Amino acid sequence: MALESGAEVVLEARLQAPYGQYPVDSLEIMLGGEVVARQKNDDQASELRLRAVVTPKQSSWAAARAHGSELLPYQAWLGLPGIPPMAHTSPIYFVVDEAPISSCAEAGTLAAQVQQAIDWAQTEARYADRSQREEVVKLYEKALAVYASLE
Numbered sequence: 001m002a003l004e005s006g007a008e009v010v011l012e013a014r015l016q017a018p019y020g021q022y023p024v025d026s027l028e029i030m031l032g033g034e035v036v037a038r039q040k041n042d043d044q045a046s047e048l049r050l051r052a053v054v055t056p057k058q059s060s061w062a063a064a065r066a067h068g069s070e071l072l073p074y075q076a077w078l079g080l081p082g083i084p085p086m087a088h089t090s091p092i093y094f095v096v097d098e099a100p101i102s103s104c105a106e107a108g109t110l111a112a113q114v115q116q117a118i119d120w121a122q123t124e125a126r127y128a129d130r131s132q133r134e135e136v137v138k139l140y141e142k143a144l145a146v147y148a149s150l151e
Contacts, residue, residue: 001092001094001095002095002098003056003094003095003097004096004097005096006055007096008054009053009054009056010051010052010053011029011031011051011054011092012050012052013027013029013049013051013064013089014047014048014050015027015047015048015049015087016047017046017047017085022085023041023068023070024041024044024066024085025040025041025067026038026039026040026041026066026067027039027041027050027064027065028065029050029052029063029064030062031054031062032058032060032062033106033109036052036054037052038050048066050064056094057096058099059093059095059096059099059100059101060093060094060101061093061094061101062091062092063090063091064088064089065086065088066086067086067087068085070084070085071083071084107148107150108147110147111147111148114140114143114144114147115144117140118137118141118144121133121136121137121140122137
């Protein structure tokens with residue numbers, strides 16, 4: 001979405017948890033990785049709505065995410081450790097005054113997360129064979145190189 005400096009953008013998020021099966025603790029709207037609006041779900045409602053009006057100062061992205069703290073029940077019968085429910089939308093990109101979207105701080109954070117993924121893939125992840133592990137690590141290393149070029 002192309003914007004001029006000072007333009008306001010209305011961001012709205014709606015979450016509907018199917019039949020209350022996945023308890024969600026909060027719904028958030030983010031701009032450039034920073035939470036700009038949050039709605040807690042103390043009543044464990046199955047539907048949440050959230051609205052934020054933002055004025056992006058630079059080219060960036062916005063997304064919504066939701067998460068809960070109660071472990072999902074199906075993990076136990078799979079023999080896997082439980083994980084809490086979570087969801088994240090795809091981003092909406094804002095280009096302000098035709099400036100490119102990039103952030104050294106975000107690139108550094110993402111590079112650190114990719115490095116953690118590489119470490120996990122090399123030591124703990126399970127693969128069918130060694131070549132599969134190497135293929136995954138190479139993909140992560142490509143991502144790491146992209147983020148390193150932005151720092």
